[in-house]
Amino acid sequence: MPLILKKNLRPEGVWGLWDITEPESYFMDRLDLSVFEKADLDQIKGHRRLEWLAARYLLHLLSRREIRGEVLKDEFGKPFLSGADWEISLSHSNNMAGVCASPNPVGIDVQKIVLKIERIAHKYLNLYEVAAIRYRNRLEYLHLYWGAKEAMYKAYGRKSIDFKRDMKVEPFVFDSNGGTMQASLTKDNVTMKFDLEYELLGAFIVVIAKSV
DSSP, rough: OOOOEEEEEESOOOOEEOOOOOHHHHHHHOOOOOHHHHHHHHHOOHHHHHHHHHHHHHHHHHHHHHSSOOOOOEEEEEEEEETTEEEEEEETTEEEEEEEEEESSSSEEEEEOOOGGGGGGGHOOOHHHHHTOOOGGHHHHHHHHHHHHHHHHHOOSSSOOTTTTTTTEOOOOOTOOOEEEEEEEEETTTTHHHHHHHETTTEHHHHHHHHE
């Protein structure tokens, strides 16, 4: 079973990763999707369908429920697990699916490390963050800043966020064994502070943002 990682979040929560090697039928046979979920899936084409399904199956495993709860979306498009008090977040990239859950707003971002992230760095990094990047691990820093802001965006759960202006990640030192970051998001009259955890797993970087 390709559940390759399951970890607890501090102070409370859980996250996991699934390395997708199965066909779409594997997940369809096990999920028993609701009418609303099927309608959502019908809007997705190509390989992303498989990643969408794997993320929801992983969520069910992490929930430890006997009967799976459907994953719905609120008026802003933020996913939530029916009948659950905890908040959830889902992510997928290149056959890797990630899920996290916590009592507080939470977000997860899974990325495959790629050189082309250099092309968009100017769109999400502010000058404060650029000055904190260490050249030796520049590529990892770029992915961690992007992952941090993607994860915060998911935890915030609203649209119209400017990644460069509305989010700020405090300076940190990259650790290939995993580490933590602190960051904040300010939009209109809302300010949120986050503790973030990250893991480097082969060719992938995972970042989890937890509202504090």
